[in-house]
Amino acid sequence: MTSDQEAKLPRLTKFAVYAALIMLSIPAILPLLWMVSTSLKTNAQIFGNGDLNLKALIPSPLETSNYPAALQNMPFLVYLRNTLLLCIFGVVGAVTSSAVVAYGFAKIEFPGRNTLFGLMIATMALPGQVTMIPIFSLFRSLGWYGSYLPLIVPAFTASAYYVFLLTQFFKTIPTEMSEAARVDGATEWRIFLQLIIPLSRPALATCALFQFIGTWNDFLGPLLYLNDPAKYTLAYGLQQFVSHYGGFFAQLMAAATIFTLPIIILFFFAQRTFIQGISTTGGK
């Protein structure tokens, strides 16, 4: 619904639409609220009342000590640094490499383009378990096992999903614009960097956000490739936290809140661009 359409709606209809949207958002928000609420309670408060009502969601008294306690029970800053490192390189690598490949598929005519595109799309159907062992063997023979390289380098080799999204988006940019630039003598690189990229910010932001969330939440990659606690990531650390402090629900939820917070903040900042990107790339 655009803002013009929204302005034309009668007040009652608008109220009904918002009420329906709020109702529909409750199932998504409730677990999040429960997580934050539990992180601010004592164990006695959590287990003391088995009733499920809104009042039970409000911590009384407010127990903020779960946060420092959770942070003390794992080297949070080390895990955060490691996770951010992987996220930053993952985002830069995935977005730049996927954009270059997508530009080729969307804007450059070459023999076998559609076949190659089809093959690339087909790789998305391969389950991770099928490629897990050969990829592991490859990285081990390269001497990368135990380092961050198996978690960083693949991001620089383009992701089929992002290439698909970006190709769809690049195709919506009129070919006449690229043609005009070509007539003016611009090279493919110049068209890509100065014309296509500036027009594709929403789609690129969407890919960046997906990659960031994917890397942030990745547990399996660090589990398989890292063997040194000094290199562990937040998702890995949280799993260890669950294994050992699973019964300390309040602390566990505090750790989960700390883990989730950056993603929520990132989404709030980037939501307009993200939604725009989703709606224009066909990723919805």
Next chain:
Amino acid sequence: MAVNDSTTRSRIKGYALLALAIIVTAVVLATGNETPRKYPHRKIVRFWHRWQGDWEKQVQKIVDAFNQSQTEYEVVAVSVPSGGSDAKFILGVIGGDPPDLMSMFSGAVPNLAANGFLAPLDSLMTPDEKARFFKDSYPSIRDIGTYKGKCYGVTIGADLMALYVNVKQLRDAGLDPDKFPKTLEELEDWGLKLNQYDKKGNLTRLGFLLNDIGYVSHYFGGGFDVKDDGRLLLNTPQNQRALETIVNYRKKLGFENVLRFQAGLNDIEGAASWAFMHGDLSITYDGQWRVEELRKFKPDLEYRVYPIPAPKEGGTPLGGLVGGNYMIVPVSAKQKKGAWEFLKFWTGLDNPDRAATFYNMGGWLPYSPAVANSPTFQKWLKKDHQFQAFLDILASPNCKAPPPIANLQFLNDLITRAEDEATRGDVTPKEALQELEDKFKEERNKRRELGYDE
């Protein structure tokens, strides 16, 4: 246009330099932060384990003790989350870069051995060590690590279950903790007397709960077994009786009521948080490691430990099913000899008295009577005398190992499912066990068609 092209070229150069800088930084950072080794000139023995929190600290103390004890090897321990430990291990072996030693849950040993992932530990033992190991070990502990006559796993922390009894709560209910029930039927009556409820009828304290058919069946003369000749002892009259007893007792308590009560319990292993410590459970059966936890975290709690009494008719006292953490060496481990040296050090095969300290640290059951009877262990036992009940069970002929079959995990899942269905009232105990046996036979036939010998 020439000016524009040169601007573009310089921009491309800028982007290329930026990309290069990113990759170089990534490589530098990726290799920068490493935990330094204490003894970098020694041969490294990579040890993966699944202990965390306080237990991880105990394991590290044992590793440190080994590293200080000799000059050839350095054991480097890495704690791996339980959830993905088997995947990490299997991938490490297939990918050619496994640890040298790993502690794995006992149920996985036969399957890993059957699939060729493990090195037989017999091949690492000297003839003298081999003779001593097979002669000295508690039979049930030895049997878990044995697959087709070869030893693939050695325990450094076997587990058994017994009853923990809250003395004060018993006295408050008019029950004498020194005259503990001799039969399971008496124990059930005590449990019902100890239950407490709120105004809504919800359980607030659980007197006693009989569950875990895989374990309890051993007190009924049963147990789930697959013999070497292929005979199945699954849907037996003894197991049926055990499951009927569990179901009937659960009916008295109310299935949903127990479930709701258990969901609210605050239970953590290896920490100061266990429902028994908080008084939420009056009599409960749990592992031997709780003795050490109670000593550390709740020294004032008056409690006793008793073996689960057998049923009045046809019962087998001091029954049990051993499980726990087993040390395995991957077939492609690079430092098998170092791994075996560390394993000997920890288990006490070469020095039972020294190893007794390690078993005591985590409240683990020793692999042999030689360790249990050592002066250090006996001294500790005087302090933690409640531990004796577990040693009595371990020494009993009714204490068994799970069947050494490659699809043990599948069988365990079927056992859990059968108990769950029967206690929910979906099927009768007899039907549940019949379904279990049928499904196991079906799976075994499928495996045989695929070329597996069991």
